[in-house]
Amino acid sequence: MNQSSPAALRRLTAWAVGPCLPAWAVLLGLALVGRLSWVAALASCLVVFVLMAALVLTRLADFDRVIRYAEQLLTNPDAPAPVLHTSTTAQRLLSGLTALRKLWADRREEADALAKSRQDILDSLPDPFFLLDRKRRVVSTNAAARELFDLEPQAARLAGRDLAGVIRDPKVLEAADTALALNRKTEAQFTLPGPVEHSFGALIVPLSATARDGTALIVALHDQTERLKMDRMRADFVANASHELRTPLTSILGFIDTLRSAAKDDPKAREEFLEIMLKQANRMTRLIDDLLSLSRIELREHTRPTDTVDLGGVLQATVELLDRPIKEQRTTLAIIVAPGLPPAQGDAGELGQVFLNLVSNAVKYGGDQGRVELAADISESRPPAMPGKGPCLKISVRDFGEGIAREHIPRLTERFYRVDTARSRLLGGTGLGLAIVKHITNRHRGALVIESEVGKGATFTVFLPIAAA
Numbered sequence: 001m002n003q004s005s006p007a008a009l010r011r012l013t014a015w016a017v018g019p020c021l022p023a024w025a026v027l028l029g030l031a032l033v034g035r036l037s038w039v040a041a042l043a044s045c046l047v048v049f050v051l052m053a054a055l056v057l058t059r060l061a062d063f064d065r066v067i068r069y070a071e072q073l074l075t076n077p078d079a080p081a082p083v084l085h086t087s088t089t090a091q092r093l094l095s096g097l098t099a100l101r102k103l104w105a106d107r108r109e110e111a112d113a114l115a116k117s118r119q120d121i122l123d124s125l126p127d128p129f130f131l132l133d134r135k136r137r138v139v140s141t142n143a144a145a146r147e148l149f150d151l152e153p154q155a156a157r158l159a160g161r162d163l164a165g166v167i168r169d170p171k172v173l174e175a176a177d178t179a180l181a182l183n184r185k186t187e188a189q190f191t192l193p194g195p196v197e198h199s200f201g202a203l204i205v206p207l208s209a210t211a212r213d214g215t216a217l218i219v220a221l222h223d224q225t226e227r228l229k230m231d232r233m234r235a236d237f238v239a240n241a242s243h244e245l246r247t248p249l250t251s252i253l254g255f256i257d258t259l260r261s262a263a264k265d266d267p268k269a270r271e272e273f274l275e276i277m278l279k280q281a282n283r284m285t286r287l288i289d290d291l292l293s294l295s296r297i298e299l300r301e302h303t304r305p306t307d308t309v310d311l312g313g314v315l316q317a318t319v320e321l322l323d324r325p326i327k328e329q330r331t332t333l334a335i336i337v338a339p340g341l342p343p344a345q346g347d348a349g350e351l352g353q354v355f356l357n358l359v360s361n362a363v364k365y366g367g368d369q370g371r372v373e374l375a376a377d378i379s380e381s382r383p384p385a386m387p388g389k390g391p392c393l394k395i396s397v398r399d400f401g402e403g404i405a406r407e408h409i410p411r412l413t414e415r416f417y418r419v420d421t422a423r424s425r426l427l428g429g430t431g432l433g434l435a436i437v438k439h440i441t442n443r444h445r446g447a448l449v450i451e452s453e454v455g456k457g458a459t460f461t462v463f464l465p466i467a468a469a
């Protein structure tokens, strides 16, 4: 006990006076009835008080230590427990306090672990999350949100700031306000500008009770860019496919009409029209065949083929299938297969289709009397688009025709994309050949690389994995 403290002195006096009262009453009573002199009675009272105070002082010092210990615990949970000297009651109080402190430390550890696991769970979720308080201020975020908004360096500073400091879209802010005001789930759509624009859906859910850290609202974002792109592609695809089919169909219907009326009795015109109708019908058949191939390949794109394919044989068979157009175009064709070329891991039918499309394009776009070179070899490295590491097979189809302008190259494998639509149609193209090549190489975990220079020709190189020995 701090003896100089007046409060402690007052407490000592108050504690000592109570127990002295019965003795004092007896002593003063004896003096009153004349059995004890007043001097002796008062001196005895003083002695009783001093003895009592000394007794209490030792006890009170222990209680005082316990009180000070309790006060320290408020600011320093690891404060050392005091050593007590006499009071067993104070000792019991101290034991209770120590047990309480341990319980409190355990609870705090549990709460810390819970908060950490909550953050770990949020961080492991792929969608960005924001936890907000009732005033729409950020309480915390998850790793995906920090990455998306590039918040990592200022994540700590973000806490306590309005959501508007991160997502400025008024639709999201309004949805968050509505969720807070009406205590119900709301949704909003917004786009994030940037080199590539991203479309997001925001789901905003109020918690049933405000958490201790102030969290009252969860804002979960979901990237919808891919889905919207797929929806658009699907709609474009249906529109393109219908258009591609309608063109020859309209032409056939027109000729049927002419054959039934104006050209009814003209055998020469009839022959001519029937020839055109046959060409258009063949074009429709090719288109339908290509559409069916594409959808079949798409369905299997996630299962990698496992057969062992001899590429020399596949290239030879491809060239034989194209014998007629090669002769018609008077194309010179060379096949160079590196000796001892290991087989590819793949599907012989699908790889046949890849080279059929590439070689027929090379013959078609290589021009009359053109030259086409097919070369198959091992490549020590893989192109960036091909998964995995180590050597692979490299098969290139090169022509020396008109070539392709640089801006078209990245889009050539899109369905129905053509540099010159009219020319492609005239040459019997469907605009799906390279899309099929791309899907098949993807299924094979390979890659397609296109290089070209206008006026100098084009080289389409297919990279494929080597079959395991």
Ligand code: ADP
Residues within 6 Å of the ligand: 357, 361, 362, 365, 366, 399, 401, 402, 403, 404, 412, 417, 418, 419, 420, 424, 425, 428, 429, 430, 431, 432, 433, 434, 435, 457, 458
């Ligand atoms: P298509 O049926 O029109 O040939 P593809 O998907 O096979 O469709 O090819 C898409 C487009 O790529 C073609 O329309 C053509 O413009 C261009 N292309 C493909 N191969 C070559 C090539 N070897 N030389 C020049 N252009 C080519």
